[in-house]
Amino acid sequence: MADLSTARQQQVVATSPVLRQLPPASRFVLRGGPQALVAAVGALGLPRSDSPCRAVRNDGRAALWLGPDERLLLGTADAAGETESLLQRALAGMPHSLVEISHAQGAFELRGARAATILNTGCPLDLDSAAFPVDMCTRTVFAKAQIVLWRTGAETFRVETARSFAPYVTKILALAACEAMS
Amino acid sequence: MLLIDCPYCGARPELEFVYGGQAHVARPRNPAECSDEQWADFLYWRDNSRGVHAERWRHTHGCGQFFNALRDTTNDHFLATYRVGEAAPALERVARPRT
Amino acid sequence: MSATFRAASGGRIDRGRPLHFRFDEHDYTGFAGDTLASALLANGVHLLGRSFKYHRPRGILAAGAEEPNALVTVRRDGARVTPNLRATQVELYQGLEAQSQNRWPSLELDLGAVSGLLSPFIPAGFYYKTFMWPRNAWQRLYEPKIRAAAGLGRAPEEADPDTYSSRFAHCDVLVVGAGPAGLAAAAAAAASGARVILCDEQPELGGSLLSEATVHSEAVIEGEPADRWMANTVRTLAAHPRVTLLTRTTAFGYFPHNLLGLNQRLSDHLARPDSGQPRERQWQVRAKEVVLATGAIERPLVFPGNDRPGILLAAAARTYLNRYGVLAGSRAVLVTACDAAYQAALDLHRAGISVKAIVDVRSGSADGVLPEAARRAGLPIETRSTVIGTSGRLRVSAVRIQRLDASGVPAGPARRMGCDLVLMSGGLTPSVHLFSQSRGKLAWDESLGAFLPAQAAEPVRSAGACRGVFSLAAAVQDGTRAGLAAAQSAGITVAAAIAQMPPPETSAVGILGALPLPRGIRTGKAFVDWQNDVTSRDLALAAREGFRSIEHVKRYTTTGMATDQGKTSNINALAIVAAELDKAMPQVGLTTFRPPYTPISFGSFAGFARGELFDPVRTTPMHDWAARHGAVFENVGLWKRARYFPRQGEDMHAAVARECLAARGHCGLFDGSTLGKIEVVGKDAATFMNRMYVNAWTSLAVGRCRYGILLRDDGFIYDDGVVARTAEDRFHVTTTTGGAAGVLALMEDYRQTEWPDLDVWLTSTTEQWAVIAVQGPSARRVLEPLLEGIDISAAAMPHMSVARARICGVPMLLMRVSFTGELGFEVNVPADFGPAVWQAIYDSGQKHEIAPYGTETMHVLRAEKGYIIVGQDTDGTVTADDAGLSWAVGKSKPDFLGKRALQRPAFASPYRKQLVGLLTREPQCVLEEGAQIVSTPQRAAPEAAIGHVTSSYYSASLGRSIALALLRAGRARMGETLYVAMPDGDIPVQVASPIFYDPQGSRLNG
């Protein structure tokens, strides 16, 4: 019997010099009360933070505040099992919900001085660095799709979108990038 | 496009929100004890205010939370937004926008 | 043709860059920096079109966005044809091709002008009065004829090949209009550190400053010549990192909460736009503060014959001279009601145009600074006089001047004055369009004779001419004041002192409404609205016929309803109606200003949302496999789903019949990935499910599945799907494809707002899983070789069970469920593994004659079993009992969504529509979905339908057609013969059980 566990096939997206697809990742949605959320971030070795719309990260892992009872936990693709077992141990007895969505979303990175302008083709948020500083993250919209937007650097954004919306979002971003560069 | 102050995330564009109808219409705790009239009242009858209206919004494409708002239906100004479970702020205490 | 009407020097055109262009069938030359209008005038072309109703010759009236007459069609190629452009705003480029509109067969010889001869018979409301009956004739006859005769430009017939872009932007201060006040406001706000966007509809910043003379200009700002101040200010702004300057950008709409729509034209001015460069970009700008510096528009004077080519607004003639170096004529008459227009006469005089007369229609003696300057320059001034008529066929050739008597009425001898250019000025109307769109209140300023911005409804300020501050120095001061105040209100610490608001200026008052006419003489038409051909007489007639509100007068006479939205005409129209009704202006009211300020292309609004990017196209992980295997797809919401997999030579009917037989006979493979999936997790998950769904969930054991039904609180079916309990505190809930988002939102609503005390959370996992349905008697044998860690024998894994295991080394959630009535499994694997696992199952199935099937076969298979599809067999008025599903309802539960509604007596009525099967008498006849059912054949009188067909297919397994229907008292009608009414006759049907295939359900348990 064939072992297909290496046959992971991400949704193909449009890329451009400023837009690249990020490698597969592990993703979990953690929902629960404040106690569980704090404990989880600690168990993953991440800095504690309750600030709305902010991400915390260390090497290879990140926790993104998506709502008062919701964090998106990102890690490398091979970290899914470890994340799950760490959290099961740390959260035992605390009400919470941990659901893996590693394959539900795709991620890509937009980079460069024009990155915010390109995103503003379809994203209605103020992406000025004063209004949307590094490590701000939020669910928002891009044209007719929902995305998770995380500013990972002064000129770098990570965009997460449901896998079936990825071609749509990246096609518009690629067009917008083309236009912004011309 | 309105600018709506999510009590969790701050001011965000209307594109991220879904309207949720009139606020403070609680589902009866024990529906079986409601008369048909009471049940119909809960299900179907809503205010159609000219002026301040307490209404629900959900920050669907944001933090996902439902919250309540006081909006003046004559000019779309929001007088206040507040979390589910909180009482509506007294009108004299909410700031009116500059005119 | 050589440009003979160009001044020897001056203007902002580039005389080193001649541009060749074509208007109608003639070639002309202009210069870079020209508009089509200025270039035509420079070539002596004044006749640009025919009027809407009377086909009168019309020329250029204005020099900007307010132009009502000079509408042209600009054509680049077959698809790139833009009608109804104002020639005054079309920038000239090499090779531009433009055509006049509304003329046949040619501009000079217009057969439609016959209607001009009939014009006494076309008064206000003529169309309404004449073409009311018969109704049919309006649609078939009159309306197309009127349109053809009236003809604005024609829309292009090919798809628009250009691309359009969009952008959201934010700023502290948005300044609309880059004239003196706007430049000053932007400069002041930017110097304070504000993030500023300055937009202007023109290709160059400067607004009215661009119309100042470039040589000998007396205009001075802050001690410098105005053009140097303008250049310096623009340079400073352009260098500022926090300032965005947008030229060719019209702020067309003011929406709630300080959101403004801007239309930026990126390539219309280019001879050869780069391929791929968007044509326009639509901005949605959210500004903390807005400064409107939108200027003012000069009012025409309403006198008989005021519409001939060669009659221009005074400021427009001045713009053509000073900005474009164009001499709009050689012998000019100025008719004016204000001092400011004298400047135009002075400028024209200095350029060598003979000013034959200045006719001042006011009662005073014209002794202001500018009239005195005109006198010193030797220009003949006729005070207390008016124009009572003009002549000239295709261009004005003379005016008739008459003195006003003591009562202000023209009397005494009329004098004919030959001329080829008439300038007119009735004064200035502040442009309050955007302020009014923002729901700000306007107030009538009696001393100025204008509506001015009063109470704001948004954080917005007006500055300069748009609030009646007309003089250059005052407008700049006012702009600085507004810019600083806006920055401060935006939260920025402003160092400079903020000046007081200067009051509006009353020296600029002109005249409103129609000029007086001589008594007892029939004069020609005096136009108020050039574009819709509305005269002062039409408006007076409307008032006499009883119209009182300006909104009604507008609709009756069509004044202000053309594409220019009455920019030059509204105030005059209002004044005429007010005078006729003997009311004050504010009592008659002002028509509402609505977006857009000028017409905006559809493309601008569509932006990227066209073609393949109109909507997201969602595909499943197995989409490419299906495409490679020839699948025909159908749209289900935003999803593309494989509908059927035709083999060589098969049509849909043949493919579906083969796929159905394969699934029933051997094994079918189906992509169910689009089904919605929600993970319901928490200690109170079962309680939550009990309250949401009708079923009893507490009794569902871990490892088991159940068919769940979700009602709304009104008792009607909202969604359904299989629910698997994968742990004590965890349910894997599936929903319909289309219902996924709605079900999650409904669940979140109740969770957050009704039962926040429950420990339960929801997460969408729709896209986490690729769902591969393996259905048919061979399903087990197809799967078994690929699995590890699980026994899927009938005993170990009965129908409606769920387990975690691995398939091909990949983690899997396996559900034994069936939407076909056959032995079936649904393999859920993480989406990225979907294609490989699908292929492995397909390969394994080869020896079992496995066949992929699509949604069409899925529909037939489920209909053979009487399984409903929510939204097809239900329509929002169907209860669980109506659908024959009352067995699923946990009746002993104290409450669930919709339970209370089920106690309503109406829901217990035996006459409700119930789900039944229908068998046609003729087995090969397939009913039409949606067809109506009646009980009597060959009805003498119409009969109310007692039901309708909801699903209908040909069943290859049964060798006949089947149908599902909602039928009144349906379950009590088993065996009855009814009739499906169709246009070509009734189709007799027999009412049957909705379960057509394997009614005992034994195949499920195979």
Ligand SMILES: [Zn+2]
């Ligand atoms: Zn929020």
